[in-house]
Amino acid sequence: MGNLLALSILTFVLAAGTMTAATAQEVQGNAAAETDRGSARSDYELVDRIGTKHAWQIFLTQYPTGFYADLARAQLNKLEGGT
Numbered sequence: 001m002g003n004l005l006a007l008s009i010l011t012f013v014l015a016a017g018t019m020t021a022a023t024a025q026e027v028q029g030n031a032a033a034e035t036d037r038g039s040a041r042s043d044y045e046l047v048d049r050i051g052t053k054h055a056w057q058i059f060l061t062q063y064p065t066g067f068y069a070d071l072a073r074a075q076l077n078k079l080e081g082g083t
Helices: 003-016 021-050 053-062 067-079
Strands: none
Touching: 021 053, 021 067, 053 067
């Protein structure tokens, strides 16, 4: 769900009085985390198409931890002659 849509839904629910501000912040944080994962995935796919060591190093600078970072390290290791 896009951030704008998530924010619109949160605004509506808060206005209706069916959600506390703390719960709204938690939902908004979850939406932001989901967007970050989506960004990592799309960036991973782009770097995979480029396929150079330099591109993987840049990816790991942007996303140093997480699932796609682990996959990127494996790709980089493969390019460097590792197994």
